[in-house]
Amino acid sequence: MRRLIHAKDIDHLALGATVLGTGGGGDPYIGALMAKQAIEKYGPVEMVSIDELNDDDLVIPSAMMGAPTVMIEKMPGGDEPVKAFTQLEKFLGRKAAATVSIEAGGLNSTIPFVVAAELGIPIVDADGMGRAFPEIPMTALHFGGISATPMMVADEKGNTVLLSTVNGAWTEALSRNATIVMGGSSMLALYGANADKMAPNLVHGTLSTAMKIGELLEAKEDAAVRLANLLKFTDGVEVFRGKLTDVMRRTVDGFARGTVTLEGMGVDSGSVCRLEFQNENLIAMRDGEPVATVPDLITVLDQETIHPITTEELRYGQRVIVITMPCAPVWHRPECLELVGPRYFGYDFDFKPLRPLTTQNA
């Protein structure tokens, strides 16, 4: 299942990953631009499934951290993701055989292509979440017992911080804080592990899925057809259709947090929808009742283009469609829901899954 990814594939990938990124995961334009520049300079990147690697091949995910607000203003010079990556390799005393995305999302699905292109290594068709989440330990890798540390945090000035921690909460606290000190965003290399240990703890096919979504959304068809195709392909449903009448946002503790209000249109006339986000969309409330909840995916689409709108791009007056899509099955596990369910983010209700909870949750 090897496939060469060219610069022209990256736009589809970034577009589709932004749908999966539930409004977060970084700015898709910056990520796509960096990935395309790297591929044009170093050549196409080979995408492989993890079982095409040797069991003892080292795989190191590559990512950016920080508030999307800041990332837009602090667009990296280009080689910082590679620096964090090679510094971690140096510390481990081993070269990585491949890289992989830690999360879906416009930026963090494409950043690893910068590393893969420059270092001439393949990228695994997978990610660590099947969506985007705001905190470092919120990955299937974490729940599979793979440590995020040793983790390299690098800024665009040349500073690096290598973390080794006793648990995920300390990883999150120390890396988030270093990122804030570094100016609000940073480049990461983390969760390094051998392919055999990593394989059962990834969400597989994420990059292919994202590229397919991108193709569906870019097809020369009516908005309604493209929306229907998207929902069919992702098992998603429409939650609300309306006009954006208010967006409140603030940067708190290094996160972009906010609340969005939508006034219903068409079938949703007379209703109000409220979205809450922390980098990523967390909750959709319809007339005060939660209708879509984290960890299920919640994405805001433009009614005309059916393109996703990131939490950073939400603006008064936009006419949008809110959709929800089922999360990867791993998130149905009770120990996972404890870290990524609504209650963790401060809401007083449980996860209301779109897809029946799997037997793992019985």
Add this chain to the structure above:
Amino acid sequence: MRRLIHAKDIDHLALGATVLGTGGGGDPYIGALMAKQAIEKYGPVEMVSIDELNDDDLVIPSAMMGAPTVMIEKMPGGDEPVKAFTQLEKFLGRKAAATVSIEAGGLNSTIPFVVAAELGIPIVDADGMGRAFPEIPMTALHFGGISATPMMVADEKGNTVLLSTVNGAWTEALSRNATIVMGGSSMLALYGANADKMAPNLVHGTLSTAMKIGELLEAKEDAAVRLANLLKFTDGVEVFRGKLTDVMRRTVDGFARGTVTLEGMGVDSGSVCRLEFQNENLIAMRDGEPVATVPDLITVLDQETIHPITTEELRYGQRVIVITMPCAPVWHRPECLELVGPRYFGYDFDFKPLRPLTTQNA
């Protein structure tokens, strides 16, 4: 000039180093306790002058970071300084031949003895400042072109942060912040360099000087005689004698900051003295005029015992003597004064040296 330091020497050392520590440099009782425990367990520590090491011997200073307020409550379990030290050795791929104090001060003059005793390596009779300062780059090593990084920051829970930075300001910002996240204090290994590179950039004889001061203060003589001996030995002068009528303190950005007011007694009756500190005493103002200024040493002594009182121990009602002592000549250099003079700390006047500025400053 090799000398074996036994547990019984440590109390003199901690006492004298607290005089040199200008009110900061950590809690002398905790430092002395830890050093004595380590020496009792592992045997006496050899103290050497740096020219007794080979040119290419690696020397790594060992220290603690944080607000003294917090250190008192977070007394380390004992092996954390060693952990930061050995983790840095591991990263460098080399064993240190010796350790050294980064600053004089009750805690940071004795912490390296914990490392030296446990690892069976000598300690160099020197330090990086000839006093204590609140920020990481405020060392003669820094001005000698020795980088504080790679720097290991460790907490008592088992988390470590390895910093590599582009300059001293970033080292300070990132390590201070990691220390705050870690709960307010941390253990450090930093400024590692070969003996030949380190030798011209240390203040030599600090540990012997501190032990001698400790002996003078513990001598069976009157307070007046011991004070006179101390001032003679350190080239110091008495600045003010009075009663402590007010102390305001707050922990800001990981530092213990405060202002102390003294009402004059005896020859100083009718006058008021104000001390300002940031971990260490920075400024003594007599009736509104600066009479002792950083980087010269400013130390508060108990009138009865002539023992130093750290900024953390200052209390209403104490009857004290404020003395000032000349700083090491390195601090007279203009580029050094820029980083450690009164203006750096926000005061609107220049350094008023106790000892004429050296020709280096001409």
